[in-house]
Amino acid sequence: MAVMRLHQTPLRRWPVFAGALLLACSAAFIPATFCAQDTVFTGTNKGADRIRIAPANFHAQSGDAVGLKQVFDSVLESDLKNAGVFDVVSKSMEPRAEPSAPGDINLAAWAGGNTNASYVAFGNFGITGGKVMVNAYVFDTHNAQYPQVIGKQYVDAASEEAARTIAHRFADEIILRLGGGIPGIAETKIYYVRAGGGTKEIWTMEYDGANPHAVTHLGTVALSPRVSPDNSRIAFSALGKDGFQIRVFSLLLDRMVNFNSAGGTNISPAWSPNGQLAWSSSRSGDPEIYVADASGNGARRVTSFRGPDSSPTWNPKTGSQIAWISGRSSLPQVYTMEADGTGVQRMTDGGYATSVSWSPNGQFLAFAWNRKYGPGAPGGQDIYVMEVATKKWIQLTNGMGQCDFPTWSPDGRHIAFAVGSGVRGQIWSMLADGTEKHKLVAGDMPNWSFR
Amino acid sequence: MPVMQENEVEKKSLLREFGGALLLHVIVIGGIALSGFVFHQRSQRWGENADLSGAVQATMVSSIPLPPRVRPREDNVLASEHPSEAPPQPTTKAEPPPKPTDIPVQVRQPDKKESKRVAERPTPETPKQKQPPPPEPQKATSGSTGGVKIAMQAMQSRIGTSAVNVTDQSFGARFGYYVRQMNQRISQQWFTQTLDTSAQGRRVYLTFRISRDGSISEINIVKGSGNASLDSSANRALQRIDSLGPLPDAYSGSYITVQYYFEPSQQ
Amino acid sequence: MIVMSRTGRRTTQGRMYAAISTSIVALLLTTGCHKKSKAPLPSTAPAAMAQAPTVTLAADPVAIDVGQSVTLTWRTTNANTVSIDGIGSVDPNGNQTVMPSTSTNFHITATGDGGSAEANVRVTVRVPQPQSSGSSSNLNDMGTDAAFHAAVKDVFFDYDSYDLRPDAQSNASQAATYLNAHPAIKVVVGGYCDERGSAEYNLALGENRANAAKQALVSAGVSAGRIRVVSYGKEKQFCTEAAESCYQQNRRGQFNLDR
Known part of the structure; x- marks a missing residue:
């Protein structure tokens, strides 16, 4: 092996930096002079570059496989693009070949020219006896001797849903192997609130907005869905005769299961990584954060501040800290504490901050913040991310409308959030540095599954 | 006399008009200056x-596990293309079929209905590759490159230069992609803002072990850089990483030992 | 010779004049352009300084039995368009006879060049008592919704606050007087918030508002066991416009009979 010598002169680096700076300026709608005066870092603009991968069109083994194969091709391409770690080669830049098996592929054609790919994903897609069989490969174009990175065979029913699932599985495998060991999210789900006809129900969809459908049919106002770490239950709050109460729906039993609320208004549940629930209960007359098991038993109070305390979120990494929203000093602010109520720290320095969500690696809080909140104040409510250790923050949305309820994807690379609320609400997704925003569905209060 | 008078009248009017012109100039220039001030x-x-909008402030997002949005330059992220010696053939028959449960998850309670539906297994053994020889890299060969045969994959990024070597010599050749993504992931976790300026150009060498599941252990600084901020940032970068990804299925060992160096660039 | 030289001088001076005046004209033109761009401002200024519209709305009488009618009378100034919710566009000044079947908030909006103004009037409709309480005393009398609402007024809150204002304090003490005189009545206090802010937090804030109203009743001698509290946050709105008058309607602790 030889050490490769890499020449990257400052001259070549400069345009990239300048471009990033320009992007930061225009994205934030602020005058260029402001950027010039301040040192602007563009977040992830350091470290290594994105991995360039070319998803080849798979080879259909028979004519009847073409339709499903096209679904598979497009889902795989979109999953790789959504992953946030790849520079995905556009199909128009790829060689015309449809390599079917490892013997067919000419790696040099994929490594060179406009394709310029480091890796190629390819394979074949066949239907035999009502089953789909996919042989899928990823090859390293720079390793002629041992090019194979992944070789997998997937068998499933011949349906569109199965073709999507296989594409998700394969994409997640690629992301795990090439993306730094962080599992992909192509098979994750987002739970959310959908308003209509005077009621709000809990809905679910795939992470990319596909296949949205209702989970609950309670005919009331259901809010704040939170899926358990094992994907077996959804906790939420719903309006009944005694006001809002925590309800739990079992996804395995497909029905409501018991939750012991013990009086007062009970809202905003949050699962710890080991299956405990924290939520806001006013059983004592003032809304406070309580922690109990998944059935609401053994509840213990962890906050005691006059004023509203709501919207807890656990540190998913440790399971021993809670961030939440407290209005004890007038306008709501983000606070953190140990799960036993000690070590309270205020995180935001003013404005109106709500809907906090803790990142999977435990290092960041995402929340909705209106920094200039007040009667007649023009300030918008936007999504911010704050580093817990330093309280440094960045703004991720700007001028999109009222943004709220950020939720982290399990890989920590994405954030879904709500824009607007009620029947006009929309759910959007973006990378965790605020780029690549796109709308998913109509809805509100998204919650990304733990895995 | 009449001429003189006329001349005087003319002089007076000239003076008046000149004064008027001067005044207008002053007004105009003053106006421009004022408007400049106002604007x-x-x-x-x-x-x-x-x-007030405070749109861009912080520096810390590098540990969001996202790479930057710059098109990669393949000529910059090269890896070893000249294996120093022929590596042993991989023991393919020992390759166990991977199951979905092989991927570590935070809470183990698989959704049976979902995970079992798609049958997954490695593809049957494929015929040996017959690839055309790769083109010679189009890079400038200076004297120092040719002779040095350190088995390290160097990578340069905006924060500096890093290099990785897996002590199992065959690993790097067989699983170049793994070494590359490992190097990339560590670079992403390296916070160079905390370094003091004297760290530039210094190099810290460390070793660590990656277990089967991708977790890191036995982090050792084998040769310090002489700069405390750089040495401690090396430790912290590795400690921030939960997993570098499971070792390749085809690798038979239970762990690999990695030698790594990092040298921050001039910023 | 003199004449010659004079004319000679005059020509030179003439040229200088020409040059100077040209440059002045040019400069004037440039600055003139600038002035012209600002010129329209004064013409728009009067519009911007137009008087803000005013509006008053009155109902006579303010409380009726079912089937009776009420005359709404309104007066506006500086308004171009005037409308009453449920009635539509109306003359700037006028009156209208209405026959509401339930207690109704009439809401008038006057819009003019100087902005808009709004006013409300509540007409209470007394629904006939379903069963006569006969000779029984107040002790077992649940009373009627109309009587309850005539005596027990909702309390309103400041922006993002759950502290009772003086007007809310007096409403609460009136309510307490009525409730102390009718010990059979149980009451449910609803906590409401305006549409701004975050839904989850507003549920907690609404809870605090309802509890503040409850505490005011309790400290005025009403047994806590008679009072139930429900927070609706911003999930149920009395008024759905994005205007402060509307927000104020929604920042409320609402008293209802708990049957």
């Missing part, structure tokens, strides 16, 4: 507004 004031207020 300056206004732009100041815009700037203040922008400041």
Whole structure:
């Protein structure tokens, strides 16, 4: 092996930096002079570059496989693009070949020219006896001797849903192997609130907005869905005769299961990584954060501040800290504490901050913040991310409308959030540095599954 | 006399008109200066507004596991293309079929209905590759490159230069992609903002072990850089990483030992 | 010779004049352009300084039995368009006879060049008592919704606050007087918030508002066991416009009979 010598002169680096700076300026709608005066870092603009991968069109083994194969091709391409770690080669830049098996592929054609790919994903897609069989490969174009990175065979029913699932599985495998060991999210789900006809129900969809459908049919106002770490239950709050109460729906039993609320208004549940629930209960007359098991038993109070305390979120990494929203000093602010109520720290320095969500690696809080909140104040409510250790923050949305309820994807690379609320609400997704925003569905209060 | 008078009248009117011209000039120049001042004031207020919006402030997002949005330059992220010796053939028959449960998850309670539906297994053994020889890299060969045969994959990024070597010599050749993604992931976790300026150009060498599941252990600084901030940032970068990804299925060992160096670039 | 030289001088001076005046004209033109761009401002200024519209709305009488009618009378100034919710566009000044079947908030909006103004009037409709309480005393009398609402007024809150204002304090003490005189009545206090802010937090804030109203009743001698509290946050709105008058309607602790 030889050490490769890499020449990257400052001259070549400069345009990239300048471009990033320009992007930061225009994205934030602020005058260029402001950027010039301040040192602007563009977040992830350091470290290594994105991995360039070319998803080849798979080879259909028979004519009847073409339709499903096209679904598979497009889902795989979109999953790789959504992953946030790849520079995905556009199909128009790829060689015309449809390599079917490892013997067919000419790696040099994929490594060179406009394709310029480091890796190629390819394979074949066949239907035999009502089953789909996919042989899928990823090859390293720079390793002629041992090019194979992944070789997998997937068998499933011949349906569109199965073709999507296989594409998700394969994409997640690629992301795990090439993306730094962080599992992909192509098979994750987002739970959310959908308003209509005077009621709000809990809905679910795939992470990319596909296949949205209702989970609950309670005919009331259901809010704040939170899926358990094992994907077996959804906790939420719903309006009944005694006001809002925590309800739990079992996804395995497909029905409501018991939750012991013990009086007062009970809202905003949050699962710890080991299956405990924290939520806001006013059983004592003032809304406070309580922690109990998944059935609401053994509840213990962890906050005691006059004023509203709501919207807890656990540190998913440790399971021993809670961030939440407290209005004890007038306008709501983000606070953190140990799960036993000690070590309270205020995180935001003013404005109106709500809907906090803790990142999977435990290092960041995402929340909705209106920094200039007040009667007649023009300030918008936007999504911010704050580093817990330093309280440094960045703004991720700007001028999109009222943004709220950020939720982290399990890989920590994405954030879904709500824009607007009620029947006009929309759910959007973006990378965790605020780029690549796109709308998913109509809805509100998204919650990304733990895995 | 009449001529003189006329001349005087003319002189007077000339003076008046000249004075008028002067006055107009002063007004015009003053007006321009004033408008400049006014516009300056206004732009100041815009700037203040922008400041209020506080759009861009922080530096810490590097540990969001995202790479930067710059097109990669393949000529910059090269890996070893000249294996120093022929590596042993991989023991393919020992390759166990991977199951979905092989991927570590935070809470183990698989959704049976979902995970079992798609049958997954490695593809049957594929015929040996018959690839055309790769083109010679189009890079400038200076004297120092050719002779040195350190088995390290160097990578340069905006924060500096890093290099990785897996002590199992065959690993790097067989699983180049793994070494590459490992190097990339560590670079992403390296916070160079905390380094003091004297760290530039220094190099810290460390070793660590990656277990089957991708977790890191036995982090050792084998040769310090002489700069405390750089040495401690190396430790912290590795400690921030939960997993570098499971070792390749085809690798039979239970762990690999990695030698790594990092040298921050001039910023 | 003199004449010659003079004319000679005059020509030179003439040229200088020409040059100077040209440059002045040019400069004037440039600055003139600038002035012209600002010229329209004064013409728009009067519009911007137009008087803000005013509006008053009155109902006579303010409380009726079912089937009776009420005359709404309104007066506006500086308004171009005037409308009453449920009635539509109306003359700037006028009156209208209405026959509401339930207690109704009439809401008038006047819009003019100087902005808009709004006013409300509540007409209470007394629904006939379903069963006569006969000779029984107040002790077992649940009373009627109309009587309850005539005596027990909702309390309103400041923006993002759950502290009772003086007007809310007096409403609460009136309510307490009525409740102390009718010990059979149980009451449910609803906590409401305006549409701004975050839904989850507003549920907690609404809870605090309802509890503040409850505490005011309790400290005025009403047994806590008679009072139930429900927070609706911003999930149920009395008024759905994005205007402060509307927000104020929604920042409320609402008293209802708990049957």
